[in-house]
Amino acid sequence: MFKFLTLLLILLFAWWRFRRWWRLRLARARGEPPPPEAGVRPITLLSLALLGGYGGFLLWHLFARG
Numbered sequence: 377m378f379k380f381l382t383l384l385l386i387l388l389f390a391w392w393r394f395r396r397w398w399r400l401r402l403a404r405a406r407g408e409p410p411p412p413e414a415g416v417r418p419i420t421l422l423s424l425a426l427l428g429g430y431g432g433f434l435l436w437h438l439f440a441r442g
């Protein structure tokens with residue numbers, strides 16, 4: 377089950393990045409400057425979510441069996 381959630385998370389991340397890339401491409405074609413990215417980078421959020429999920433799963437298995 378966790379594999380499917382991970383796959384879903386990665387697919388949603390890829391779709392979000394594709395949408396952002398497409399919007400920037402259209403803005404550049406219109407001659408508009410791209411907006412600056414502020415805040416936490418998206419790959420950081422994805423890695424924290426995956427690390428937290430797998431870390432929590434590992435701890436759950438460690439304490440459930442012990």
